[in-house]
Amino acid sequence: MFPDSNNGYSYEDCQATADWLLAQAAVRPQVAIVCGSGMGGLADTLKDQVAFNYKDIPNFPLSTVPGHAGRLVFGTLKGRPCVCMQGRFHLYEGYPIQKITKPMRIFALLGVETVILTNAAGGLNQDFKVGDIMIIKNHINIAGFAGNHPLAGPNDDRFGVRFPCMSDAYDRDLQQLALDVGQELGYGDFLRDGVYCVVGGPSFETIAECRMLHKLGADAVGMSTVHETIVARHCGMRVFALSLITNKAVMEYDSEEKANHEEVLETSRVRASQLETFVSNLVSRIKPSKLSYS
Numbered sequence: 392m393f394p395d396s397n398n399g400y401s402y403e404d405c406q407a408t409a410d411w412l413l414a415q416a417a418v419r420p421q422v423a424i425v426c427g428s429g430m431g432g433l434a435d436t437l438k439d440q441v442a443f444n445y446k447d448i449p450n451f452p453l454s455t456v457p458g459h460a461g462r463l464v465f466g467t468l469k470g471r472p473c474v475c476m477q478g479r480f481h482l483y484e485g486y487p488i489q490k491i492t493k494p495m496r497i498f499a500l501l502g503v504e505t506v507i508l509t510n511a512a513g514g515l516n517q518d519f520k521v522g523d524i525m526i527i528k529n530h531i532n533i534a535g536f537a538g539n540h541p542l543a544g545p546n547d548d549r550f551g552v553r554f555p556c557m558s559d560a561y562d563r564d565l566q567q568l569a570l571d572v573g574q575e576l577g578y579g580d581f582l583r584d585g586v587y588c589v590v591g592g593p594s595f596e597t598i599a600e601c602r603m604l605h606k607l608g609a610d611a612v613g614m615s616t617v618h619e620t621i622v623a624r625h626c627g628m629r630v631f632a633l634s635l636i637t638n639k640a641v642m643e644y645d646s647e648e649k650a651n652h653e654e655v656l657e658t659s660r661v662r663a664s665q666l667e668t669f670v671s672n673l674v675s676r677i678k679p680s681k682l683s684y685s
């Protein structure tokens with residue numbers, strides 16, 4: 392029924408890659424961080440780094456997008472053992488959906504408890520400004536409605552259940568903690584929360600599509616994160632995710648504005664150091680045990 396859906400993504404395949412990494416790196420990460428477009432500088436803030444190019448990791452995909460370096464970095468962030476993806480994979484790169492999410496399963500097998508996902512996104516909410524940081528409180532998985540879903544195919548119960556619940560996809564305690572951390576840092580003026588909608592890309596959305604997504608309840612639109620969240624939750628990790636609003640989605644037919652990747656990377660560059668401070672302070676406040684916070 393699902394002829395090729397387990398090729399290279401089985402439990403044993405993920406375990407083999409995890410074992411390889413565990414043999415190379417002394418750090419045993421509790422937190423995994425995925426860097427969005429232009430946000431790879433987050434990985435550079437890790438101390439005592441051991442880094443691997445994706446091309447050297449057995450059965451790991453390769454990054455093909457500008458602003459996604461393609462390195463897996465182990466190290467500590469404010470003393471907390473972490474692993475950081477300096478570059479993620481997107482559906483539009485042509486990878487099967489199971490491949491772009493495979494790192495989440497590898498992280499679970501490394502012992503990671505919490506995943507922090509970051510992304511660049513277009514702002515649909517008219518109150519949002521370029522440069523805002525949106526804490527993701529929920530998502531809309533349009534492709535998933537049509538069956539393009541990272542958990543389609545045979546289910547391996549060693550990862551998780553066949554029908555995982557997604558009403559608690561984004562950990563509420565971590566959202567509150569992030570709000571507190573943001574306020575303490577004085578980021579309140581550009582800290583928001585909202586709903587992220589994933590689209591396939593790589594073309595940016597039409598004006599009609601942006602209007603539709605906004606009407607459906609999305610505050611921001613992007614091309615990643617949701618698939619990773621679903622797989623991370625399926626295998627029992629907590630998820631915190633944020634969008635950097637790198638551009639305003641074009642919603643008016645007489646607008647001359649055009650979404651483009653250069654603007655995305657430029658906004659990421661401008662907010663880079665604040666994002667790094669935000670994420671590292673957040674990580675420092677996540678206690679190793681699954682249930683407690685400082």
Ligand SMILES: O=P(O)(O)O[C@@H]1C[C@H](O)[C@@H](CO)O1
Nearest residue numbers: 427428510511614615652655
């Ligand atoms: O990896 P993220 O979601 O940050 O990347 C976004 C979506 C596209 O890959 C790219 C468009 O500029 O940025």
Ligand code: HPA
Nearest residue numbers: 511512513612613614655
């Ligand atoms: O406007 C956007 N649309 C989709 N993905 C994006 N990633 C950054 N900005 C956007």
